[in-house]
Amino acid sequence: xxxxxxxxxxxxxxxxxxxxxxxxxxxxxxxxxxxxxxxxxxxxxxxxxxxxxxxxxxxxxxxxxxxxxxxxxxxxxxxxxxxxxxxxxxxxxxxxxxxxxxxxxxxxxxxxxxxxxxxxxxxxxxxxxxxxxxxxxxxxxxxxxxxxxxxxxxxxxxxxxxxxxxxxxxxxxxxxxxxxxxxxxxxxxxxxxxxxxxxxxxxxxxxxxxxxxxxxxxxxxxxxxxxxxxxxxxxxxxxxxxxxxxxxxxxxxxxxxxxxxxxxxxxxxxxxxxxxxxxxxxxxxxxxxxxxxxxxxxxxxxxxxxxxxxxxxxxxxxxxxxxxxxxxxxxxxxxxxxxxxxxxxxxxxxxxxxxxxxxxxxxxxxxxxxxxxxxxxxxxxxxxxxxxxxxxxxxxxxxxxxxxxxxxxxxxxxxxxxxxxxxxxxxxxx
Numbered sequence: 001x002x003x004x005x006x007x008x009x010x011x012x013x014x015x016x017x018x019x020x021x022x023x024x025x026x027x028x029x030x031x032x033x034x035x036x037x038x039x040x041x042x043x044x045x046x047x048x049x050x051x052x053x054x055x056x057x058x059x060x061x062x063x064x065x066x067x068x069x070x071x072x073x074x075x076x077x078x079x080x081x082x083x084x085x086x087x088x089x090x091x092x093x094x095x096x097x098x099x100x101x102x103x104x105x106x107x108x109x110x111x112x113x114x115x116x117x118x119x120x121x122x123x124x125x126x127x128x129x130x131x132x133x134x135x136x137x138x139x140x141x142x143x144x145x146x147x148x149x150x151x152x153x154x155x156x157x158x159x160x161x162x163x164x165x166x167x168x169x170x171x172x173x174x175x176x177x178x179x180x181x182x183x184x185x186x187x188x189x190x191x192x193x194x195x196x197x198x199x200x201x202x203x204x205x206x207x208x209x210x211x212x213x214x215x216x217x218x219x220x221x222x223x224x225x226x227x228x229x230x231x232x233x234x235x236x237x238x239x240x241x242x243x244x245x246x247x248x249x250x251x252x253x254x255x256x257x258x259x260x261x262x263x264x265x266x267x268x269x270x271x272x273x274x275x276x277x278x279x280x281x282x283x284x285x286x287x288x289x290x291x292x293x294x295x296x297x298x299x300x301x302x303x304x305x306x307x308x309x310x311x312x313x314x315x316x317x318x319x320x321x322x323x324x325x326x327x328x329x330x331x332x333x334x335x336x337x338x339x340x341x342x343x344x345x346x347x348x349x350x351x352x353x354x355x356x357x358x359x360x361x362x363x364x365x366x367x368x369x370x371x372x373x374x375x376x377x378x379x380x381x382x383x384x385x386x387x388x389x390x391x392x393x394x395x396x397x398x399x400x401x402x403x404x405x406x407x408x409x410x411x412x413x414x415x416x417x418x419x420x421x422x423x424x425x426x427x428x429x430x
Contacts, residue, residue, distance in 0.1 A: 042284070044086075044284065045086060045087050045089055046088075046089045046090060048061070051087060054393050054395070055080060055082055055088070055389060055392045056392050057080070059392075060080075063388070063402040064385070066402075067404070068093040069410070070381075070407070070410065071260055071261055071411070072260055072381070073093055073375065073379060074093055074094055074096075074376045074377045075107065075255055075376050075377075076093050076382065077090075077091045077103055077109065077283035077374045078091075078092075078283065078371065078385060079283050079284065079287035079371070079372050080370070080389055081290055081363065081371075082369045083369060084291065086287055089105055089284065091105055091107065091283065093375075095253065095255040096256040097256075097261065097263060098256075101253075104253060105282060106240060106284065107282060108248055108251045108280050108282055109255045109280065109282070109375070110279070110280050110352075110354060110357040111277070111286070111352060112270065112277050112354045112357055112358070112359050113276065113277050113353070113359075114349075114350045114352045114359045114361050115274070115276060115279040115352070116209065116277075116336035116350055116352075117309075117337055117349070117350050118228050118232065118279060118289075119161065119209075119212045119216065119224075119228075119336050120334065120337055121301065121305070122216050122228055122231070122232070123157065123212060123215075123335055123336075124305045124335055125231070125301065125302075126220060128308065131219045132216070134156060134157045134158035134161075135156050135157070135158060136156060137153050137154055137155060138155055138156070138157065138211065139152045141219075144183045144186040144187050144211065145186040145187075145189065145211040145214075146186065146189055146190035147166070148189075148191070148192065149198075151165070155198050156199075157215055158313065159198075159199050160209065161212055162313040162335060163202050163203060163204050163316075164198065164199050164202060164314055165205055166203060167189060167192050167193075167208055168195045169195065170206060171189060171192045171193075171203075171207065172185045172192065172207045175207075176207055176270070176272070177269045181272075182207055182210055185207050186210075186211060189207070202314045202315065202316040202317075206276040209276045209336075210274065210276045211275075212275040213225075213274050224274055224275060225243035228243070236289070236297060236300055237288065238289065239285070240280075240282040240284070241285045241289070242280060242281075243279060243280070244278060245271045248280040249266070251280075255357070255376035256376060258356055259356060260377070264356035264378075267354065267355045267356075269354075270354045277354060283372060283373075286359075286372040287372050290361050293306065293310075293348075293361075294365065294368045308335065309334055309336070310334045310337050310348055310365075311334050311335075312332035312333070312339050314333050315331070315332055316331045316332060316333045317331065319331060319338060323384075324383065327343065327387070328340050336350070337350060338350050338351075342387065342390065343394075343396065345364055345390065345394070347363065347364055347370075347386075347390065348363060348365055349361040349363055349386075353378070355378070356376060357374075357375070357377075358375050358378070358383070359372075360373050362390075364390060364393075370389075371386040373386070384401040384402060385401075385402065387399070
């Protein structure tokens with residue numbers, strides 16, 4: 001009897017730990033009736049002795065340390081998956097310059113537009129279930145989206161997720177940032193200018209893309225965020241991952257947004273388009289998502305669903321800018337997914353930016369090798385990190401993506417001046 005009581009107490013403790021693990025990150029949603037792995041004590045590959053593989057992780061760590069020391073940066077978290085396995089997790093800098101709190105493996109950041117990959121994956125999964133027909137026109141789902149000349153009657157769900165509405169790039173993002181309601185804005189897009197005839201080209205969107213949250217919710221008869229969290233994030237053990245501002249600021253450890261040495265005001269605009277830019281998580285769960293998207297979790301994502309989500313549907317301009325743009329060949333877009341060639345290798349993923357935060361997830365499907373990175377500043381230089389890692393994996397020695405020698409020298413930071421009031425608000429960037 002004493003042994004039975006001990007076992008029952010142990011089970012109760014484990015269940016309590018699982019509940020606390022979820023709610024400690026600010027979660028208030030009820031637990032789903034799906035298998036939810038309890039997060040065991042972690043043995044992350046976060047020390048040099050644990051860095052094994054083709055990639056030169058010690059050199060990478062030195063380069064990331066130098067990047068994080070730049071005045072344009074605040075904090076940085078990076079994870080590398082090599083040959084399908086998590087091989088490197090490191091954090092640098094501060095989550096908050098004011099307090100000096102360091103970034104940890106469990107500091108929450110925003111995914112920004114990398115959130116589109118979750119919306120695309122969910123649509124693909126529902127299509128495999130037979131609950132969502134990607135070839136049906138948007139009007140059949142009675143969304144709030146209205147396109148010029150009634151194009152919602154012929155643009156399909158799949159074309160919406162492949163960014164083929166025809167609207168000018170980032171249509172009405174500035175109105176979203178002003179605080180206008182995204183549902184109302186989608187109905188007003190009927191009067192927005194077109195870049196091309198709908199369904200004939202790729203034009204990147206946020207407000208229009210978020211009509212996907214309405215369609216997915218209608219197809220599954222569940223709120224969009226709850227559905228993604230319960231069907232994907234919880235079964236994958238991604239207990240830090242979730243949607244919305246409260247999910248971020250309710251966590252015990254989260255990264256404040258920064259622009260150079262100043263803290264940015266926290267802007268809610270893009271959380272209000274959850275399919276386009278609503279996810280937050282720590283770097284460990286971000287890496288878990290990438291591994292699942294590589295096909296390492298067929299129990300959660302069938303190969304057919306992944307193929308549907310990632311398959312190229314429209315040719316796009318080459319992403320990024322500057323040196324990265326010049327090295328990219330053919331570029332395409334799937335269901336919230338980018339795909340492009342780089343030195344003869346096909347890469348997939350997405351990147352994102354909202355005021356004070358940046359995120360990137362880029363991997364090579366053929367080798368199941370890639371990078372996730374999160375940082376709480378507006379500096380774009382760390383978007384180079386995945387390309388440096390892919391080059392290291394393939395032993396390319398003729399590139400220097402993370403070379404800082406051509407950047408302006410670092411000027412020593414002046415001692416902070418006490419202030420009696422908060423700094424004035426700054427405009428949101430896109």
